[in-house]
Amino acid sequence: MKTEILKMLRESGGYVSGQQLCEKLGVSRTAVWKVIGQLKEEGYHVEAVRNRGYRIVDSPDILTAEELKSLFHTKWAGQQVVCYKETDSTNIRAKVLGEDGAPHGTLVVADMQKSGKGRRGRAWESKPGISIYMTLLLRPDIPPVKAPMLTLVAACAAAEALKKCTGLDVQIKWPNDIVVHGKKLAGILTEMSTEIDYINYVVTGIGINVNTEQFSKEIENKATSLFLETGSTVKRALLIAEIVRAYEEYYAKFLETEDLSLLKEVYNERLVNRDREVRILGNDKTYTARALGITATGELIVRRQDGTEEKIYAGEVSVRGVYGYV
Numbered sequence: 001m002k003t004e005i006l007k008m009l010r011e012s013g014g015y016v017s018g019q020q021l022c023e024k025l026g027v028s029r030t031a032v033w034k035v036i037g038q039l040k041e042e043g044y045h046v047e048a049v050r051n052r053g054y055r056i057v058d059s060p061d062i063l064t065a066e067e068l069k070s071l072f073h074t075k076w077a078g079q080q081v082v083c084y085k086e087t088d089s090t091n092i093r094a095k096v097l098g099e100d101g102a103p104h105g106t107l108v109v110a111d112m113q114k115s116g117k118g119r120r121g122r123a124w125e126s127k128p129g130i131s132i133y134m135t136l137l138l139r140p141d142i143p144p145v146k147a148p149m150l151t152l153v154a155a156c157a158a159a160e161a162l163k164k165c166t167g168l169d170v171q172i173k174w175p176n177d178i179v180v181h182g183k184k185l186a187g188i189l190t191e192m193s194t195e196i197d198y199i200n201y202v203v204t205g206i207g208i209n210v211n212t213e214q215f216s217k218e219i220e221n222k223a224t225s226l227f228l229e230t231g232s233t234v235k236r237a238l239l240i241a242e243i244v245r246a247y248e249e250y251y252a253k254f255l256e257t258e259d260l261s262l263l264k265e266v267y268n269e270r271l272v273n274r275d276r277e278v279r280i281l282g283n284d285k286t287y288t289a290r291a292l293g294i295t296a297t298g299e300l301i302v303r304r305q306d307g308t309e310e311k312i313y314a315g316e317v318s319v320r321g322v323y324g325y326v
């Protein structure tokens with residue numbers, strides 16, 4: 001009921017009478033009044049005016065299922081939301097939910113992660129209460145080899161949402177990072193459970209540095225946050241709502257062709273490495289080449305100094321700028 005009340009207050013844009021709330025929800029005035037009391041306790045500023053009703057003036061920066069769901073207008077992404085004050089990692093929780101049969105689109109969100117991860121087991125610094133740690137559980141009916149492309153779908157969605165919510169011209173560092181002014185703002189990690197020829201589930205985790213003021217010594221030169229870039233704080237729930245909206249749209253485009261044909265242009269436009277010299281760090285060799293863009297299946301096309309072009313697969317390598325991270 002809290003979700004519905006929040007939704008009605010938000011969508012009306014003005015006052016909603018106690019009577020309207022009772023009728024719509026089929027509950028008593030006392031029940032409505034109790035929920036309004038709970039919202040106030042959680043930090044919502046709800047104004048109550050005699051003969052007019054309730055009006056929502058401001059919301060706290062909290063990540064609860066009710067807050068998130070009241071902001072979502074999606075068909076499947078985030079229809080089920082599981083929130084943690086503190087957890088190991090949202091990808092781990094989503095995988096457990098995946099094993100337990102949770103539906104496609106289940107969203108896991110945490111206020112803090114104790115063991116957030118990047119690619120190949122690297123740690124993701126996850127401070128409490130100021131950033132976004134979210135994972136979408138997906139059950140796509142596609143061959144397992146196509147699943148890694150979902151990282152790039154998520155990158156397009158996160159970049160679009162970040163631009164829309166903050167105005168920042170964020171870019172994508174192939175394949176899985178969102179950067180701004182050469183520093184890392186967000187990372188994406190896709191993991192999956194498969195049989196030889198079908199996918200049980202895929203989890204795509206997105207970590208975004210939102211209101212972070214300071215990073216640890218190890219990453220302070222390459223990490224940034226929305227706060228550091230814009231000087232203002234951002235309400236995390238609004239950004240998450242925008243991400244799930246954009247994800248649904250891009251995922252539909254991905255499914256239409258089962259590749260990135262319809263997203264390639266969007267991705268390449270934001271690709272920070274495009275037309276730049278990059279260092280490709282493989283397991284046994286490192287070389288420099290010019291990055292040209294991605295293919296419809298998500299590999300990075302590079303041109304070597306001798307003019308030959310080749311496709312780089314994300315699983316095998318890391319890409320760096322010639323002088324630094326990008």
Ligand code: ATP
Pocket residue numbers: 117118119120122123124125126176177184185186187188209219222223224317318319
């Ligand atoms: P690759 O290019 O292979 O993806 P990467 O360094 O970008 O390499 P990821 O696995 O994407 O690796 O992300 C993990 C790395 O990101 C960590 O090793 C650390 O350097 C950096 N990092 C960790 N936490 C954060 C954070 N909160 N914000 C920005 N960067 C972080």
